Amino acid sequence: MESNIFHLQYAIDTFYFVICGALVMWMAAGFAMLESGLVRAKNTTEILTKNVALFAIACTMYMVCGYAIMYDGSLFLSGIADVDVDGVLGEFAGREDGFEGGSIYSGASDFFFQVVFVATAMSIVSGAVAERMKLWAFLAFAVVMTGVIYPMEGSWTWGGKDVFGLYNLGDLGFSDFAGSGIVHMAGAAAALAGVLLLGARKGKYGPNGEIRAIPGANMPLAALGTLILWMGWFGFNGGSVLKLGDIASANSVAMVFLNTNAAAAGGAIGALILARLMFGKADLTMLLNGAIAGLVVITAEPSTPSALTATIWGALGGILVVLSIVTLDKLRIDDPVGAISAHGVCGLLGLLLVPVTNSEVTFSGQLIGALTIFVWVFVASLIVWGILKAVMGIRVSEEEEYEGVDLSECGLEAYPEFVSTK
């Protein structure tokens, strides 16, 4: 009888992982729509190509070697489908806390849940470098980011390994529940490195310090993308509870969903109000960035805060993202979608807020962890972008940028008119 319940626990926890993984995969659609809404029409096909292709590359590279680097698995996932049912039942029986002990689930479901996080980290980069980067330079970077750079910092955090044998973040009291730092700040660090080497879009900044608006082409897509991300995030944070099949875990899952939603709401409101105060109008794009900022902030610790706390933290993220976007523009760092602000700056905020409600986590641990992640990803990315820039160039020519990267990189317009066959 007991083994029947173990079977069920395994099944429900495996099912939970794969469903949450599917929700996080859906975030790829969110990013694709959000980004294509915030770029100009002439650059739409290229950014869509980047988004879909990077997802495919992330899944493949993580399968080839990334997962092995991060979690000591085998290259090419060999053996991942193997399951020794009796062995598993024995593991269940031998657990310290019985039914309420650690979850045991299919190895394949673990990979599936992990791989979609890699893709999320990588897709943060695509928005920041939009409208002027060479497509294939970006995809080449994606190969390295998803195969090596992300898995390395993932191994020091969720993987529990020492950082180059020097120190252990877990021992120092570092915690990042679903990846404010590990996924979001990391993606932003790679994006920042790329943007610094890439330069701003032509015409974005004037010679006398003017900041020129380059409005996005499709607000409905941007809004749709944000709401898709909001929904997908339930899987992102929810799945990171790692267990569903007992009362305490299920309750934790429910709180995580609740708080994730609350933080998004708080972020949206915070950003909307600040944008109204600063600019005199309600800026939809700031509202959207605000919701995402709230989601990023809560990602580091979605289970312990109360609903009100989660909402307030989200609102802090919403306020911070608006200030960050304006500041980056003043520093002439051109980020067409606000990715570095929403994921980087707010990812850091998320990490630093964890000790407020989680007493097992220390501020120093969070700082060291944040620095470790940021320095590793930023420097490694700078090197890879630098090599790509030297070898093949990372920026399209001025004329190609003027005509639109859809033509130069994809040979395919997003909104074709007056097409004729030869």
Added chain:
Amino acid sequence: MKLVTAIIKPFKLDDVREALSEIGVQGVTVTEVKGFGRQKGHTELYRGAEYVVDFLPKVKVEIAIGDNLLDQVIEAITKAANTGKIGDGKIFVTELEQAIRIRTGETGEEAV
């Protein structure tokens, strides 16, 4: 024959179309355009950066008619498209040299 080109405010299109039908005009061509005259544009704000929108959306209506309808057409458009505020638009009249109905090959006054 005359070609009458009218630039009007977009929400006045239905009124102008009805007024033209009433006086017997059979066909019009409509294009969405942008432009400005003495009606100034406005500033908008995108993520904290101001930009100016000078060109305002308008609708261009083109009608090919016989000389006999010209005065009525001008009067009909003027009354229908008028709001009394700046930006109501303009009407231009040009001489139409030739007109051909593609389906039947009719030319001249019979084609408009």
